[in-house]
Amino acid sequence: MKSLLSLVAALAVAVAPAASSVAATPKVCAECVRANMAHLASAEMRGRSCGTADENAAARFVADQLKAARARGAGEGGAYLQPVEFRLPTYAAPPTLEVGGQRMVQGGEILTLEPAPLAEGPLVVVGLADPAAAAGRVAVYDAPYDPKAVDTFFRAGAVAVIVPAPESVVKLWVQLAERGPGGVEVMGAETPGARPPPRTVVFARPETMVALHGLEGQAARVAAPRGAPGVRTTYNVLGVIHGTAPDADTQAVLLTAHYDHVGVRGGVVYPGANDDASGTAAVLEFARILGAGKAPKRTVQFALFGCEEEGGHGAKYFLAHPSTPLTDLVANLEFEMIGVPDPADRKALMLTGWERSTLGPALKAHGASIHPDAYPQENFFQRSDNYQLARKGVVAQTISAWPIPPTYHQPSDDLAHVDLPFMAEVVQSLVGPIGWLLNSDFRPEWNPGMKP
Numbered sequence: 001m002k003s004l005l006s007l008v009a010a011l012a013v014a015v016a017p018a019a020s021s022v023a024a025t026p027k028v029c030a031e032c033v034r035a036n037m038a039h040l041a042s043a044e045m046r047g048r049s050c051g052t053a054d055e056n057a058a059a060r061f062v063a064d065q066l067k068a069a070r071a072r073g074a075g076e077g078g079a080y081l082q083p084v085e086f087r088l089p090t091y092a093a094p095p096t097l098e099v100g101g102q103r104m105v106q107g108g109e110i111l112t113l114e115p116a117p118l119a120e121g122p123l124v125v126v127g128l129a130d131p132a133a134a135a136g137r138v139a140v141y142d143a144p145y146d147p148k149a150v151d152t153f154f155r156a157g158a159v160a161v162i163v164p165a166p167e168s169v170v171k172l173w174v175q176l177a178e179r180g181p182g183g184v185e186v187m188g189a190e191t192p193g194a195r196p197p198p199r200t201v202v203f204a205r206p207e208t209m210v211a212l213h214g215l216e217g218q219a220a221r222v223a224a225p226r227g228a229p230g231v232r233t234t235y236n237v238l239g240v241i242h243g244t245a246p247d248a249d250t251q252a253v254l255l256t257a258h259y260d261h262v263g264v265r266g267g268v269v270y271p272g273a274n275d276d277a278s279g280t281a282a283v284l285e286f287a288r289i290l291g292a293g294k295a296p297k298r299t300v301q302f303a304l305f306g307c308e309e310e311g312g313h314g315a316k317y318f319l320a321h322p323s324t325p326l327t328d329l330v331a332n333l334e335f336e337m338i339g340v341p342d343p344a345d346r347k348a349l350m351l352t353g354w355e356r357s358t359l360g361p362a363l364k365a366h367g368a369s370i371h372p373d374a375y376p377q378e379n380f381f382q383r384s385d386n387y388q389l390a391r392k393g394v395v396a397q398t399i400s401a402w403p404i405p406p407t408y409h410q411p412s413d414d415l416a417h418v419d420l421p422f423m424a425e426v427v428q429s430l431v432g433p434i435g436w437l438l439n440s441d442f443r444p445e446w447n448p449g450m451k452p
């Protein structure tokens with residue numbers, strides 16, 4: 001039997017935090033969340049495409065909200081906007097495949113996504129039984145597209161690999177043909193020459209594949225000449241609320257989301273309400289609540305990234321130029337697509353990489369409506385901006401609702417398809433736990449062997 005004293009003590013422990021947190025937990029302003037999302041996903045924002053005037057206008061709007069929330073600017077000299085310049089390679093002319101007097105053109109018979117400027121050699125039809133036959137040649141591999149097989153031929157020394165276009169590529173044929181050659185360079189964020197040289201993979205239509213068999217042995221040439229690169233600017237929006245502890249800044253918590261989306265395609269605006277105006281609105285709401293209340297013990301940093309959709313340019317730059325040294329971050333929570341509940345669980349959010357660290361269980365124990373990632377096979381932990389920070393050692397994880405809603409990257413990703421009451425509820429469930437994290441000494445850790 002327990003002593004009376006320990007029983008009383010146990011009751012006090014059990015009751016006290018719950019009582020005080022109930023009384024002290026600030027309320028989410030559902031209307032603020034809705035209004036911020038509505039503005040970001042509005043027609044005038046035109047889908048906030050990476051590096052456009054629309055995206056830049058969205059950045060200024062987000063900065064204004066952080067300022068109104070009484071967060072300070074955390075960029076250089078106290079600025080809210082951190083400019084990120086990047087170079088976008090272009091084609092001087094559409095890529096072509098020339099072989100045996102025939103000329104096939106990008107968007108017509110062929111499609112190549114990130115080719116080298118020039119690849120030439122004799123055309124050879126190859127199979128996995130003898131990959132070495134591809135060495136120094138333009139290899140035709142006439143089997144259903146398999147990146148691993150394609151990789152085998154490049155390892156064997158192929159200069160280019162031609163494969164039948166898979167259904168997923170055929171569907172987006174025209175859209176993909178309008179794209180540049182890839183290989184964006186984020187200025188000031190990468191070591192030049194650090195990336196591997198481009199590989200020329202050419203997707204061909206079925207009738208083109210048939211024609212290529214008849215041209216084996218002929219000289220083949222895939223040309224993708226480059227034009228002058230386009231220079232664009234995106235912005236990260238950075239804010240900070242300094243904590244009250246003497247060492248507050250060296251145990252900061254970073255809250256992040258991305259505010260860009262995919263823009264206008266074929267004259268149709270893709271509003272990106274769920275992806276990721278929802279995450280941005282959540283981070284802004286946490287800023288509003290934290291700015292309105294008593295400052296927490298720990299410092300909280302806010303970063304809203306630009307150009308996530310085009311390869312995470314904003315996050316890449318932030319890693320090279322963080323608003324606080326990465327070693328001063330105890331945790332990063334990324335908010336990505338939290339507006340459409342998963343039909344499998346309409347009450348909660350998921351935390352990617354749940355089993356990797358002690359963060360998720362601790363937040364859940366303090367009332368967060370979060371649970372483990374229900375789609376580990378999709379590798380969502382690796383697919384958001386959090387991963388770049390996690391690779392640097394920061395316990396960085398993403399909170400999402402339904403990661404694969406039917407509105408994903410569709411014009412229907414608008415406010416009408418976001419479940420606002422659900423969002424208000426799950427964001428509310430995080431206010432207390434985030435407040436707890438900011439006022440505790442708890443340091444989340446990677447579980448043994450789980451650090452990426």
Ligand SMILES: [Zn+2]
Pocket residue numbers: 275309409
């Ligand atoms: Zn997206």
